[in-house]
Amino acid sequence: xxxxxxxxxxxxxxxxxxxxxxxxxxxxxxxxxxxxxxxxxxxxxxxxxxxxxxxxxxxxxxxxxxxxxxxxxxxxxxxxxxxxxxxxxxxxxxxxxxxxxxxxxxxxxxxxxxxxxxxxxxxxxxxxxxxxxxxxxxxxxxxxxxxxxxxxxxxxxxxxxxxxxxxxxxxxxxxxxxxxxxxxxxxxxxxxxxxxxxxxxxxxxxxxxxxxxxxxxxxxxxxxxx
Numbered sequence: 433x434x435x436x437x438x439x440x441x442x443x444x445x446x447x448x449x450x451x452x453x454x455x456x457x458x459x460x461x462x463x464x465x466x467x468x469x470x471x472x473x474x475x476x477x478x479x480x481x482x483x484x485x486x487x488x489x490x491x492x493x494x495x496x497x498x499x500x501x502x503x504x505x506x507x508x509x510x511x512x513x514x515x516x517x518x519x520x521x522x523x524x525x526x527x528x529x530x531x532x533x534x535x536x537x538x539x540x541x542x543x544x545x546x547x548x549x550x551x552x553x554x555x556x557x558x559x560x561x562x563x564x565x566x567x568x569x570x571x572x573x574x575x576x577x578x579x580x581x582x583x584x585x586x587x588x589x590x591x592x593x594x595x596x597x598x599x600x601x602x603x604x605x606x607x608x609x610x611x612x613x614x615x616x617x618x619x620x621x622x623x624x625x626x627x628x629x630x631x632x633x634x635x636x637x638x639x640x641x642x643x644x645x646x647x648x649x650x651x652x653x654x655x656x657x658x
Contacts, residue, residue, distance in 0.1 A: 434489045443496055446482055454505040468504075473525050473536065474544040477575035484582045494591055528568070529601070534576050535568040544569050584610050 433442040452459050452468050458475040459468035487493040523543075525536030537543040542561045550557030586592035587610070596607045 434485060439486075439490050442482075442486060442490075443499070446479070446486060446496065447499055447501055449479055450501045451504050453503065455508050472542070472544055473523075473534070474569065474572050474575065477534075477572055477579065480579045481575055484578065494586075497591065527599075531568075532577075533568040533573050537566045537569075539566050541566070544572065580610050 433439075433445075449458055449462075452462065453476075454468075454470060456476065457470045458479045459470050460472040460475045461469040463469060483496065486496055490496075523537055523541050525534060527533070528535050540561065542549055543566075548562045550560045550562055552558055583592055583594070587595050595611070596609045599606055599608055
């Protein structure tokens with residue numbers, strides 16, 4: 433929409449989804465605003481990228497940062513969705529202290545929009561993600577790095593008041609600079625996302641194991657963010 437100069441409609445869509453924010457998440461299914469489903473970890477990061485693109489491409493686009501938002505769920509309270517696979521709904525997402533990467537999930541959970549839940553009884557994949565994203569999905573690492581880098585730029589221009597975030601580390605409240613976070617994620621992405629060559633027979637296709645399939649974000653030589 434931004435490329436085709438449909439700015440007003442683009443802004444309204446961004447603000448409409450802002451109104452559905454709950455527990456820091458953006459829904460992957462809006463459900464007419466009355467039955468929104470918060471089933472993915474990456475929707476909020478794509479939403480933040482949309483805001484960044486709007487501010488970058490639209491003349492005086494940063495004005496959107498001052499637009500009021502009418503929230504559908506002002507108290508973050510919601511009824512739990514009916515469970516599917518119990519293990520699949522037991523999802524924890526965190527930020528890795530050594531790499532700054534968002535990580536979490538399990539092999540029974542899709543996690544991001546790129547994934548597909550199996551639906552075939554014949555193929556015995558019903559209820560099983562074809563591409564589980566346990567670990568650190570690479571697109572989420574890239575999107576979060578992009579968002580943090582953008583906050584650093586906004587702060588330099590006086591458009592964002594904060595230069596750091598507060599985190600809880602072993603019961604202590606600490607501050608982490610956004611600039612340190614983006615430098616750390618950039619320097620560790622390449623080394624943690626490369627898949628090493630594996631020995632195999634001439635007729636065997638490559639079969640990366642769990643450590644190579646997903647970004648684990650645990651290089652030994654790194655130090656904690658703080």
